[in-house]
Amino acid sequence: xxxxxxxxxxxxxxxVVLLIALTLSGGLYAAFAPAGKxxxxxxxxxxxxxxxxxxxxxxxxxxxxxxxxxxxxxxxxVGVGAAAVDFQVGTGRMPAATSAGAQITKKKNIYTxxxxxxxxxxxxxxxxxxxxxxxxxxxxxxxxxxxGGELFRNNCSQCHNFKGAGGALTEGKFAPSLDGVSSxxxxxxxxxxxxxxxxxxxxxxxxxxxxxxIAYLDAINxxxxxxxxxxxxxxLGPVSEGLFGWVFGLGALIAVAVWxxxxxxxxxKS
Numbered sequence: 001x002x003x004x005x006x007x008x009x010x011x012x013x014x015x016v017v018l019l020i021a022l023t024l025s026g027g028l029y030a031a032f033a034p035a036g037k038x039x040x041x042x043x044x045x046x047x048x049x050x051x052x053x054x055x056x057x058x059x060x061x062x063x064x065x066x067x068x069x070x071x072x073x074x075x076x077x078v079g080v081g082a083a084a085v086d087f088q089v090g091t092g093r094m095p096a097a098t099s100a101g102a103q104i105t106k107k108k109n110i111y112t113x114x115x116x117x118x119x120x121x122x123x124x125x126x127x128x129x130x131x132x133x134x135x136x137x138x139x140x141x142x143x144x145x146x147x148g149g150e151l152f153r154n155n156c157s158q159c160h161n162f163k164g165a166g167g168a169l170t171e172g173k174f175a176p177s178l179d180g181v182s183s184x185x186x187x188x189x190x191x192x193x194x195x196x197x198x199x200x201x202x203x204x205x206x207x208x209x210x211x212x213x214i215a216y217l218d219a220i221n222x223x224x225x226x227x228x229x230x231x232x233x234x235x236l237g238p239v240s241e242g243l244f245g246w247v248f249g250l251g252a253l254i255a256v257a258v259w260x261x262x263x264x265x266x267x268x269k270s
């Protein structure tokens with residue numbers, strides 16, 4: 001007991017006890033703690049990249065080259081990000097049936113969402129770019145519809161029409177209709193600027209602004225049973241409505257004037 005007491009009074013006794021305690025606690029944690037979430041995420045991401053590379057080699061490399069550096073048949077994919085991949089592949093625009101033509105059009109998608117995510121993971125590994133938005137980021141619930149309409153008219157209606165019905169551009173190109181397009185794909189299109197469309201990053205249109213625009217499009221295209229403004233005439237705006245007014249309105253007035261003149265002349269003769 002005397003020797004034990006002397007050891008406890010040794011100047012290094014407290015340090016030794018502390019080292020033993022830390023070693024035991026570290027060993028117990030390593031033995032019983034679950035695998036780290038970060039490690040699991042890294043493993044899943046590596047697997048997604050590997051599978052995405054296989055899909056890319058089959059469906060994309062013929063135009064964009066094996067390293068995604070691009071060719072005469074397809075642009076470079078380095079730095080386009082997951083959002084661009086999700087939009088282009090999710091809407092069926094990619095893989096393109098042909099590189100010829102003024103514009104790649106939407107068609108039936110041939111990949112599952114899991115495969116699209118794998119392709120996006122691989123292409124994102126080639127260079128950083130905009131990430132695919134989450135469901136919360138694209139959900140228009142609670143957004144300002146009026147503000148969205150203002151933003152859409154100022155930034156989008158020149159090409160897509162006031163109601164998002166689409167319109168013709170130069171050299172055979174066109175702005176597609178936005179009716180029936182999912183909120184995620186509208187958000188991704190604004191974020192990445194596919195084909196002829198300019199991009200609107202968060203520094204230009206904030207996440208809230210994008211959600212406001214999506215809410216506006218949902219509001220004007222959601223109810224197919226009625227049009228709040230009356231007969232929409234193709235939703236082409238004041239030009240078509242003015243033409244309708246001149247042709248039919250003025251034509252009706254002329255017809256009434258002719259009828260009145262004819263009745264007056266007939267009355268005078270009798």
